[in-house]
Amino acid sequence: MDWFRRLVHLPPAGNEMANQVDMLHLLVLFVTVLGSGVTLLVAGYFLIKYRARAPRRATRRVVAPRWLEVSLAGALVTLFVVWWVLGFRQYLQLKHVGGEAYEVHVVAKQWMWKFSEPDGNTSIGVLIVPRNRPVRLTITSRDVVHSMFVPPLRLKADAVPGRYTTLPFRAPQAASWPIYCAEYCGLSHSRMLGRVVVLSDDDFARYRAGKPVKPVERARNSLEKSGIRLRNVANEEGEVTAATGQRLAQRFGCLVCHDDGRDESPSPPKIGPTWTHLYGTLRKSESGEMRIADSQYLSESIRDPQSHVVAGFPPTMPTYQGQLRAAQEASIIAYIRSLAPEAAPLEVD
């Protein structure tokens, strides 16, 4: 595969998925180059064979036999279907890494990447993940559309305000890879850089214990050398954790109307749907529409509560559009998710 990567200037392969993606890339490239080569040769042959031999002599009309037309069209359709099957299988592999995932919340904003780790620790610009373990990113944006792009892992997903995109991956060995923003997002778009640092088991344990780790330091230094701001902005937005979500739910009055199962015997029953065991369940609206209560659904319900009023409840919830910052909203959703029987890894996008 390496000769192919060098030939068409592809980035190095950071995991097995990258090999498979490149393989499909190579197959498509090979077949299309072969196809256009054959077409060119046949066209050249016809050009000579059917050239004008005498002035004003009409060309003989040629009608292709039905079997030829059907089999050519059939062969082409089969080819495209085969590509689709291969691509779809890779898509499924990309979406399911298997095993319990290391969850990181990503908030993109002009012009930086912010990563909130499972214990609430926040890292600007540098995404730190363990080697050979499934990692699941939940990506959102706090302002405009960005796109997180890690070429060596063949990872790319848009960060859209008000949307939660999940992006699972696995990186087999310790490494450090660049992160780019792949969606034009304003003046400093080209400087919206970061790094994924994949740590060995030992280094990762040290990192979790709060000790300095060489590869992380190196990544931070190299980013700062290129003028990327990494510090003094960490607390501006707040971290994304279920615990923060619980505090925010108190502060913003969510728990006046929604029950989170913390007060014994809420009496009288609260006016809104309960939050306990809500995440991941099927919800039916007044209009009969069914939705799964995933991050996307909860985000919409917070921003535009009237869009999906759950059957049997009054449409009284006010909108929180513009009142919650992206990380705050993500924290409240993380809290609701933590109230489900198991933090359900639901793949719905």
Ligand code: CUA
């Ligand atoms: Cu963010 Cu371009």
